[in-house]
Amino acid sequence: MNYNDYEMETAFRERELEASAALPVLMRKVYVWMTLALVITGFTAYAVAATPNLQQLVFANTWVLWGLIIAEVGLVIAINAAINKLSLAMATLLFILYSVINGATLSVIFVAYSIGTISKVFFITAGTFAVMAFIGYVTKTDLSKMGKILFMALIGIIIATVVNIFVKSSGLDMILSYVGVLVFVGLTAYDTQKIKQMLWQAGNVSENSQKVALLGALSLYLDFINLFLYLLRIFGRRD
Numbered sequence: 070m071n072y073n074d075y076e077m078e079t080a081f082r083e084r085e086l087e088a089s090a091a092l093p094v095l096m097r098k099v100y101v102w103m104t105l106a107l108v109i110t111g112f113t114a115y116a117v118a119a120t121p122n123l124q125q126l127v128f129a130n131t132w133v134l135w136g137l138i139i140a141e142v143g144l145v146i147a148i149n150a151a152i153n154k155l156s157l158a159m160a161t162l163l164f165i166l167y168s169v170i171n172g173a174t175l176s177v178i179f180v181a182y183s184i185g186t187i188s189k190v191f192f193i194t195a196g197t198f199a200v201m202a203f204i205g206y207v208t209k210t211d212l213s214k215m216g217k218i219l220f221m222a223l224i225g226i227i228i229a230t231v232v233n234i235f236v237k238s239s240g241l242d243m244i245l246s247y248v249g250v251l252v253f254v255g256l257t258a259y260d261t262q263k264i265k266q267m268l269w270q271a272g273n274v275s276e277n278s279q280k281v282a283l284l285g286a287l288s289l290y291l292d293f294i295n296l297f298l299y300l301l302r303i304f305g306r307r308d
Contacts, residue, residue, distance in 0.1 A: 095268040095282045096206075102161070102286035106168040107293060113172025118179035127173055137174050141167060145287070152284055157276050160283050167287075171294070178298075182305045190304050194297040201254050202289070205261030216259040222252050242302070249299035257292045264288065 117123045127133055144167040152160060178187060205212065226249055233241050264285035271278030 091274045091278065092269055094274050095271065095278055096265065098279060098282045099264060099285045099289065102164065102283055103290045106164060106286065106290045109165060109168040110172040110175065113169050114176040115179060117173050117176035124176065128177065137170050141170050141174065148287060149284065152280050157279050160280055164283060164287060178301065182301060186305045190297060190301045194293065194300055197254060198257055198293050198296060201257040202261045205258035206265055208262065212259045212262050215255060219252050219255045219259060226252060246299050246302040250296065253292050253296040253299065257296065260288045260292055
């Protein structure tokens with residue numbers, strides 16, 4: 070082995086050691102941000118549902134409700150598109166803002182379902198999410214092909230849901246709920262693996278790698294919320 074090869078091998082090993090040390094730190098940040106966002110969303114949803122004036126402002130005014138929905142979509146697009154230009158602090162602030170707005174729009178679940186049902190479904194969601202996230206983290210199987218299939222299935226669910234707004238078929242709604250659960254169970258594993266790979270490639274705990282972790286937290290947050298909502302539609306039908 071010549072000197073250049075030795076230097077390259079040494080640099081490669083040092084990079085691997087740095088990445089190995091950085092990965093668990095960054096993954097913890099992913100789950101801390103995700104958990105924080107879920108807590109903010111939950112408290113906001115409950116506060117709006119428990120305050121008649123806020124509830125009336127959000128749901129009695131069509132313009133306000135649609136404004137919140139458009140703001141949600143806009144924030145997700147903005148965070149993903151401008152993450153490289155945003156500071157970590159600004160990106161975190163936008164994520165928190167999104168969590169608050171999402172909580173306001175989701176406050177309707179406290180009106181539509183009992184606290185007991187919401188609590189039960191939340192723990193079912195948390196357990197399912199934890200198992201699938203663990204599988205996605207430890208599996209050696211490449212889940213990228215599955216991710217593409219799930220993404221296409223998600224598009225199909227969105228189209229079918231829009232159609233069902235006009236058709237109003239309870240049977241189709243139930244089918245979509247079960248398919249939605251399967252899709253987001255799979256996406257939880259896929260997104261976890263993808264986030265792990267991206268953070269491994271980042272290789273250190275810099276601001277840029279933390280912004281990647283923040284995007285990962287946003288992805289898993291959306292997986293959790295959607296899985297929760299589909300399970301709630303299944304288990305909460307009697308409410």
